[in-house]
Amino acid sequence: MxxxxxxxxxxxxxxxxxxxxxxxxxxxxxxxxxxxxxxxxxxxxxxxxxxxxxxxxxxxxxxxxxxxxxxxxxxxxxxxxxxxxxxxxxxxxxxxxxxxxxxxxxxxxxxxxxxxxxxxxxxxxxxxxxxxxxxxxxxxxxxxxxxxxxxxxxxxxxxxxxxxxxxxxxxxRILDARAIERARMAQALDALACGVLLTDEHGAILHPNRAAERMLREGTGIQECGGMLEAKAPSAARELRSAIRQAAQDEAGMGRTGLAVRLTDSEAPPLFAHVLPMAGGTCARPSTRKRRPPCSSPVRRTKKMRRR
Known part of the structure; x- marks a missing residue:
C-alpha cells in the first residue's frame, strides 16, 4: 500500500x-x-x-x-x-x-x-x-x-x-519548556569568563557558552565526541559521566556545592569541572507543596570549568 x-x-x-x-x-x-x-x-x-x-x-x-x-x-x-x-x-x-x-x-x-x-x-x-x-x-x-x-x-x-x-x-527540543528563554539565557552565559556547558542526563551537549566553545576547540580538558561531552583524560572520563548521571538522578545527595571532577592528570595543572543540577522547565516550587512538581523539560547540569 x-x-x-x-x-x-x-x-x-x-x-x-x-x-x-x-x-x-x-x-x-x-x-x-x-x-x-x-x-x-x-x-x-x-x-x-x-x-x-x-x-x-x-x-x-x-x-x-x-x-x-x-x-x-x-x-x-x-x-x-x-x-x-x-x-x-x-x-x-x-x-x-x-x-x-x-x-x-x-x-x-x-x-x-x-x-x-x-x-x-x-x-x-x-x-x-x-x-x-x-x-x-x-x-x-x-x-x-x-x-x-x-x-x-x-x-x-x-x-x-x-x-x-x-x-x-x-x-x-521543541518540547523544551525553556525554549523561549534560551536566547536570553545564552547571552547571560556568554558573559561568564568560565566555561559553562548545559547537557542532558546522558552528557549530550545542549549548549556551550563562548568560553566552553573555546575549550572544546582547543581541547582544554574536555572534548566533544558525537555530540557528547567527554573528559580528555581517561582517568576523568568515567568520573565525569558518573557525576552527570548522579546530578540527574539524585540532586538531594549532591549537597549545595555539587560534584567536582578533576579533568587533568596529576602531572598537569589542575582543571576542575563542577557538575551542578539545574531543574529544567518553568515549574515553580510552591511553598504549600511538599514534593516538587514534575517538570516538562529534561534535567540539565551546568559544568563550570576553572583552574584552581
Whole structure:
C-alpha cells in the first residue's frame, strides 16, 4: 500500500528535519503533515498527567475557542490515554478512537459531544512520541466527516513519519519548556569568563557558552565526541559521566556545592569541572507543596570549568 508517492514522502520527511535547524518551520511542517493525513486539524503537544494540562503545544487547524474547550476535557482525555498506554504493546501503535472505542463510549464522552462533534470531527488519533509515568508527547490527528475516519493508509503513513518526528523533536527540543528563554539565557552565559556547558542526563551537549566553545576547540580538558561531552583524560572520563548521571538522578545527595571532577592528570595543572543540577522547565516550587512538581523539560547540569 503506497501511502504517498516516494518523492512526496521524501519531501515531507525533509521538512520534518528542517525543523531541527529552524523550529520556526514547525507550523508549516505540521500543516503539511495534516494535509498528507487528510486531517481537519493537528496538535503537537507535551502533556502532564499529574496536572492534567498541556505543558507545550503547537497546533494547526484548531481555532482558539476550540483549543480552550479541549483543555476543559484534558482529565477525560488523559484518563483514557493513560489506561491505553499502560497496556499497549508498542508506542509505535497509535490510539485511533474509531478503532479503540465502542460507539457507546464515544456517545457517552463529553469531549466528543462538546468539542469534537460541533466541529464535525468524527475521529481522533494519537501518535505517541514519548511516554513516561508523568508525561507523554504526541501528535493528535483529527478527521472531519468530509474525510471520514482514519483508514489503514493514514495509520501506516503516520507510523512511517513517527521515528522522524521523534528524532526531530529530540534534536530541536521543541518540547523544551525553556525554549523561549534560551536566547536570553545564552547571552547571560556568554558573559561568564568560565566555561559553562548545559547537557542532558546522558552528557549530550545542549549548549556551550563562548568560553566552553573555546575549550572544546582547543581541547582544554574536555572534548566533544558525537555530540557528547567527554573528559580528555581517561582517568576523568568515567568520573565525569558518573557525576552527570548522579546530578540527574539524585540532586538531594549532591549537597549545595555539587560534584567536582578533576579533568587533568596529576602531572598537569589542575582543571576542575563542577557538575551542578539545574531543574529544567518553568515549574515553580510552591511553598504549600511538599514534593516538587514534575517538570516538562529534561534535567540539565551546568559544568563550570576553572583552574584552581
Amino acid at each position: 503506497e501511502t504517498l508517492p516516494p518523492q512526496d514522502l521524501s519531501r515531507l520527511i525533509g521538512s520534518i528535519y528542517d525543523c531541527t535547524l529552524d523550529p520556526g518551520n514547525w507550523d508549516r511542517t505540521l500543516a503539511e503533515i495534516a494535509e498528507a493525513l487528510l486531517a481537519h486539524s493537528l496538535i503537537l503537544s507535551l502533556n502532564d498527567f499529574y496536572g492534567d494540562r498541556m505543558v507545550i503545544d503547537r497546533s494547526v487547524g484548531w481555532e482558539p475557542h476550540w483549543l480552550a474547550e479541549r483543555t476543559k476535557h484534558l482529565p477525560e482525555i488523559h484518563a483514557v490515554l493513560a489506561r491505553w498506554l499502560a497496556s499497549c504493546i508498542s508506542l509505535d501503535e497509535p490510539f485511533v478512537a474509531s478503532r479503540e472505542l465502542m460507539p457507546s463510549q464515544a456517545e457517552a464522552s463529553a469531549y466528543f459531544r462538546n468539542c469534537l462533534e460541533p466541529q464535525g470531527i468524527v475521529d481522533i488519533s494519537h501518535f505517541f512520541l514519548m511516554y513516561t509515568r508523568t508525561h507523554f508527547s504526541e501528535i493528535v490527528v483529527a478527521r472531519h466527516r468530509r474525510a471520514g475516519v482514519m483508514t489503514d493508509r493514514e495509520i501506516e503513513l503516520g507510523k512511517l513519519l513517527l521515528p522522524h518526528l521523534r528524532r526531530a523533536v529530540t534534536i530541536s
